[in-house]
Amino acid sequence: MATKPNGTTTKNPTTPNPNPTPKNQTYNPKSQTYNPNRIPYRPNYRHKRRSRGCNCRRCFCRCCCWTILMIIVILILVAIAGTIFYFLYRPQLPSFSISSLKISQFNLTTSPDDTTRLATKFNVTLSTKNKNKKIVYTFDPIALKAESTNQIELANGDFPRFISAPNNVTIIHSTLSIVSQVLDVDSISSLKSDMKRKSGMPMRILLDTKIVVKMDKLKTNKVGIRVTCDGINGPIPKGKNPSVASITTAKCKVDLRIKILRWTF
Numbered sequence: 599m600a601t602k603p604n605g606t607t608t609k610n611p612t613t614p615n616p617n618p619t620p621k622n623q624t625y626n627p628k629s630q631t632y633n634p635n636r637i638p639y640r641p642n643y644r645h646k647r648r649s650r651g652c653n654c655r656r657c658f659c660r661c662c663c664w665t666i667l668m669i670i671v672i673l674i675l676v677a678i679a680g681t682i683f684y685f686l687y688r689p690q691l692p693s694f695s696i697s698s699l700k701i702s703q704f705n706l707t708t709s710p711d712d713t714t715r716l717a718t719k720f721n722v723t724l725s726t727k728n729k730n731k732k733i734v735y736t737f738d739p740i741a742l743k744a745e746s747t748n749q750i751e752l753a754n755g756d757f758p759r760f761i762s763a764p765n766n767v768t769i770i771h772s773t774l775s776i777v778s779q780v781l782d783v784d785s786i787s788s789l790k791s792d793m794k795r796k797s798g799m800p801m802r803i804l805l806d807t808k809i810v811v812k813m814d815k816l817k818t819n820k821v822g823i824r825v826t827c828d829g830i831n832g833p834i835p836k837g838k839n840p841s842v843a844s845i846t847t848a849k850c851k852v853d854l855r856i857k858i859l860r861w862t863f
Contacts, residue, residue: 687813690729692762694825694850696803697723697769699843701832704752706781706789714781716789718753720744720774721840722803724827724850728762735762736810738820742772743804748788752776752801770805798831798844806855822855 683689703719722742728735740757753774762768781789792799805825811818827850832843 687730687732689733689811691823691852691854692726692728692735692809694724694726694805694827694852696827696830696845696848696850697725699723699803699830699832699845700840701835701843702840703775704834706786714786716752716776716779716781718744718774718776720753720755722755722772722774724770724803724805725767726762726770727767728764731764732813733764734812736812737762738808740770740772740805740807742774743806744774744801745804746789746792747800747802748785750781750785750788751779793834795831798833798841801830801832801843803827803830824853824855826851826853 698721700721701718702721703717705717706714707717708714722744737760739759741754742756743754744752746752753776755772755774757770757772760768789799803825804827806822808820808822810820827848829847829849830843830845833841835841
């Protein structure tokens with residue numbers, strides 16, 4: 599406190615700050631003193647790139663896991679449905695058996711130009727049985743073929759379309775023939791060797807067709823089947839009387855023929 603001459607007191611004025619700091623002053627990094635040991639700031643983008651890559655991998659792994667899980671669930675449902683279907687219908691493929699085979703004609707003729715031709719005529723009778731109780735088979739026209747054990751075609755024919763009801767037996771009778779088929783040297787020698795056998799020429803009958811399976815209101819697409827009847831020995835006929843083939847050891851096997859793209863299994 600200072601005392602004036604007239605006896606009144608006055609306050610000492612505040613001393614001003616030699617370095618006043620303005621209120622709106624902003625931070626400027628350039629104004630700092632230079633430090634040679636200080637590492638300059640650089641933005642790091644690697645972390646962001648890595649995090650994006652990790653996210654993509656996680657999404658891919660999740661998609662794979664969900665896809666595999668869905669496939670497993672579908673397979674389980676198909677297996678359950680197949681099991682239920684089997685116990686409800688007990689499906690069985692149609693069975694085939696050969697009843698008789700007669701050879702009316704079997705001629706090998708050689709022309710003056712050394713061309714050998716084959717002319718044959720077979721009469722074959724088969725039977726097919728539908729062993730199912732609730733399944734109906736619809737057969738397309740059947741293509742029949744007789745061939746030797748060396749896969750040389752001996753005769754061919756067909757049988758018309760038919761329906762096989764449950765527990766039903768259908769008789770298939772067809773005439774197989776070849777009028778004039780040219781043979782190569784290997785086929786000629788193979789046939790002549792088979793014709794000399796005492797038990798008769800070994801041969802087999804092939805049937806190719808497609809079937810539609812009907813179960814109550816359910817109906818499938820056409821499925822190919824092949825029937826192979828082996829164990830047939832046919833003697834060559836002499837004269838006008840036909841020869842009867844031996845079928846005591848003949849057995850017929852039914853195989854499904856599933857076609858995927860260009861391949862048939």
